[in-house]
Amino acid sequence: MIVNFSQRAHNHNFEADWAVRSLLDTDFYKLLMLQFIWKHFPDVPVTFGLINRSRTVRLADELDETELRRQLDHVRDLRFRRSELIWLAGNSFYGKRGIFEPEFIEWLAGFQLPAYRLERRDGQFELCFDGSWTQSTLWEIYGLSIVNELRTRKALGRMSEFELDIFYARGKAKLWDKIERLRGIPGLAVADFGTRRRHSFLWQEFVVQAMAAELGNSFIGTSNAYIAFKHDLEAIGTNAHELPMVLAALADTDEQRVSAQYRMLELWQRTYGGALLVMLPDTYGTTQFLANAPDWTTGWTGIRIDSKEPAAAAEEYMDWLVARGADPRDKRILFSDGLDVGEILRLHGRFAGRVKHGFGWGTLLTNDFRDCHPRGAADFDPISLVCKVQEAAGRPAVKLSDNYLKATGPAADVAQYRALFGTAGVANVPVVV
Amino acid sequence: MIVNFSQRAHNHNFEADWAVRSLLDTDFYKLLMLQFIWKHFPDVPVTFGLINRSRTVRLADELDETELRRQLDHVRDLRFRRSELIWLAGNSFYGKRGIFEPEFIEWLAGFQLPAYRLERRDGQFELCFDGSWTQSTLWEIYGLSIVNELRTRKALGRMSEFELDIFYARGKAKLWDKIERLRGIPGLAVADFGTRRRHSFLWQEFVVQAMAAELGNSFIGTSNAYIAFKHDLEAIGTNAHELPMVLAALADTDEQRVSAQYRMLELWQRTYGGALLVMLPDTYGTTQFLANAPDWTTGWTGIRIDSKEPAAAAEEYMDWLVARGADPRDKRILFSDGLDVGEILRLHGRFAGRVKHGFGWGTLLTNDFRDCHPRGAADFDPISLVCKVQEAAGRPAVKLSDNYLKATGPAADVAQYRALFGTAGVANVPVVV
Numbered sequence A, B: 001m002i003v004n005f006s007q008r009a010h011n012h013n014f015e016a017d018w019a020v021r022s023l024l025d026t027d028f029y030k031l032l033m034l035q036f037i038w039k040h041f042p043d044v045p046v047t048f049g050l051i052n053r054s055r056t057v058r059l060a061d062e063l064d065e066t067e068l069r070r071q072l073d074h075v076r077d078l079r080f081r082r083s084e085l086i087w088l089a090g091n092s093f094y095g096k097r098g099i100f101e102p103e104f105i106e107w108l109a110g111f112q113l114p115a116y117r118l119e120r121r122d123g124q125f126e127l128c129f130d131g132s133w134t135q136s137t138l139w140e141i142y143g144l145s146i147v148n149e150l151r152t153r154k155a156l157g158r159m160s161e162f163e164l165d166i167f168y169a170r171g172k173a174k175l176w177d178k179i180e181r182l183r184g185i186p187g188l189a190v191a192d193f194g195t196r197r198r199h200s201f202l203w204q205e206f207v208v209q210a211m212a213a214e215l216g217n218s219f220i221g222t223s224n225a226y227i228a229f230k231h232d233l234e235a236i237g238t239n240a241h242e243l244p245m246v247l248a249a250l251a252d253t254d255e256q257r258v259s260a261q262y263r264m265l266e267l268w269q270r271t272y273g274g275a276l277l278v279m280l281p282d283t284y285g286t287t288q289f290l291a292n293a294p295d296w297t298t299g300w301t302g303i304r305i306d307s308k309e310p311a312a313a314a315e316e317y318m319d320w321l322v323a324r325g326a327d328p329r330d331k332r333i334l335f336s337d338g339l340d341v342g343e344i345l346r347l348h349g350r351f352a353g354r355v356k357h358g359f360g361w362g363t364l365l366t367n368d369f370r371d372c373h374p375r376g377a378a379d380f381d382p383i384s385l386v387c388k389v390q391e392a393a394g395r396p397a398v399k400l401s402d403n404y405l406k407a408t409g410p411a412a413d414v415a416q417y418r419a420l421f422g423t424a425g426v427a428n429v430p431v432v433v
Helices: A005-013 A028-040 A065-077 A082-090 A102-109 A139-157 A161-182 A201-214 A225-231 A242-250 A254-271 A286-292 A295-299 A310-323 A341-351 A411-421 B005-013 B028-040 B065-077 B082-090 B102-109 B139-157 B161-182 B201-214 B225-231 B242-250 B254-271 B286-292 B295-299 B310-323 B341-351 B411-421
Strands: A045-052 A116-121 A124-132 A190-192 A219-222 A302-305 A332-335 A356-361 A385-392 B045-052 B116-121 B124-132 B190-192 B219-222 B302-305 B332-335 B356-361 B385-392
Touching: A028 A102, A028 A225, A028 A242, A028 A254, A045 A139, A065 A116, A065 A139, A082 A102, A082 A225, A124 A139, A139 A385, A161 A201, A161 A341, A161 B161, A161 B201, A190 A201, A201 A219, A201 A225, A201 B161, A219 A225, A242 A254, A242 A385, A254 A286, A254 A295, A254 A411, A286 A310, A302 A310, A310 A332, A310 A341, A332 A341, A341 A356, B028 B102, B028 B225, B028 B242, B028 B254, B045 B139, B065 B116, B065 B139, B082 B102, B082 B225, B124 B139, B139 B385, B161 B201, B161 B341, B190 B201, B201 B219, B201 B225, B219 B225, B242 B254, B242 B385, B254 B286, B254 B295, B254 B411, B286 B310, B302 B310, B310 B332, B310 B341, B332 B341, B341 B356
Parallel strands: A190 A219, A190 A356, A302 A332, A332 A356, B190 B219, B190 B356, B302 B332, B332 B356
Antiparallel strands: A045 A124, A045 A385, A116 A124, B045 B124, B045 B385, B116 B124
């Protein structure tokens, strides 16, 4: 075998393998939300902050700050490429062309991320992103995937070439066993939702290609806009908690605060329509959300379930539909919280034929190397890292969710919100990832 | 990533990936036996023949005859390289330098394999090698590893690039799980004996490197002389059934035939000494062999167990040693029949401290891809392919072994040999590989 001199020299000398290679390398819903924000709330100042919920993993001790800054700086140097903008403008999303307006695409062409603030405290990084909401919002996914990939690289750096080979062989074997269990199951609809906590960009790309090649129609797409663009797949995802969180933070009265979750939906359906009308009911608790939801919300396509025990949440939604005279079989539920194969199969078995449903499979799809380390180290166990909106227009942003452990915001404000929204249907469920 | 133009062009155009890349790519014991034959029986005409004991696998339908001939022809074009001959002459084997005589090395320098005969019958290949024993004997391993690797390649050719990646990932994960189970077990001694039925040369090389890197002193070497040479490992192996088989065939009287198994040992200890004095007692049944063995055989280093239930065979040998006043703890047993991890651990647990012992791990080390196929095909399940001496000086060569199913030779001659040697201790044990 002739030595590949150019590759070998390059491997030793290239500047960096960037964790984020394109501004499209984000969840597609961030782009839908960005246009929404750009239309309705262009000037609201918003701060996002990174939180490591796995406190025992001391990220600031583990990772190299200089390298983290280099990776973050690189994303600030990125611009949307012309080919990417043409794709956003010309491609169909959820069966509809022209979802992104020409003025928004033009605005995106000039888009640059704002500066970040990075400090160390108690072995953790404090990483915050300030700016107008339109500027800061995209940092969320880039920040998360960079920190996760740097963690991966540190752990990879402690392994020999041989161990690396075995490690990835085990990871692939594990992935394949998962895919095999899902193959050929009628009516299954699974999407990749694993960008933010992925092992690495290249691994996520491999995983998505594996799913696309092997699951046929059961694989419905990826939340990653760059991978959807690069591999001609469906981009999946609609909206997230940050919208009702910011709208609630901006509210001046308790009444406005409670109704902010519905006002957001009203604005959303004015902006988008049809299949994009997917509600995320758990920001302040699903039970209170459904009880007080305006009648027009029953006309929406469906809901995404993110923090309640998923079967219970699905039953609750279906009962609600029936009580309001709608047929659950016309609606779609997207499960998206802490999924793995067993849970997907369990939920599919329970709900097949009763309601349309799909699965947004995240961390345990794109970052499950548990038990793959050749020396048994836990270096690759995924951690619960989130990046949440913390402030909007100087006021704290709060999420309650259906799980006490997943509430975010200053404790006093969480308590105030709980008093306002109630805690009906909220439970304590251990957070895996 | 810049396309590697030279590699890509080469991948499309190169002549062949040879299954056998060197005349050293054989079991080391073939070379020890070759020198033995060269010294004592240079002119005996001997025929080797390939037998597929897995009749349901129709090799001649599966494999391409032209490609098989091309691979066989290539080995005939090979010569021992100077560096290889220098290694044979200068390296220590079993702790001893100069095992191979200068005249033998000189003879090897001019060595070329004789022609082969290849025909098709009933979906099987009839592949025979005629010539003087010194010429034909080396064909055994080359022939076996070529047929096995061509079978591998046919099956690989039915898979997509993606499936190949998963297939090898699973194979590596499987190998690693085996290695992990063996790691750190005190007193374990394992060698690679998997040349003849390997998945491919490159895979065997990978497997041996994995064992060498991870098992420390528990990995004692490889039977493959080329891999031992290339990676500076111990070459392992002493002698095989062909020696007593040919000597028995040459016998003119029943008495000579029975004593041929001991005459061979006598010649062997005159040729080699010390650690190379390992008996293979099962050619005509272990029980009769031990019962009638001359006293000096108790002085030998140990035995290799190849066809009897291994624990029973070991106990039988140890009882025999004790009965003859020898201490089993000074002796070594090499287990070499159909081993896999479970069996290795079981035998090690049973015999540790009672006798020195080692494991010659073959097919299920270098060709275990069972359940690795991404579509569940059994294409890679190893088959029971052997290449045996069939005739010597025009007389049929016979092996009985401790397992009725492993007897080789024409039925009438097998019956005659059975009448002569008896069947004490012979059993029916299913042959895995």
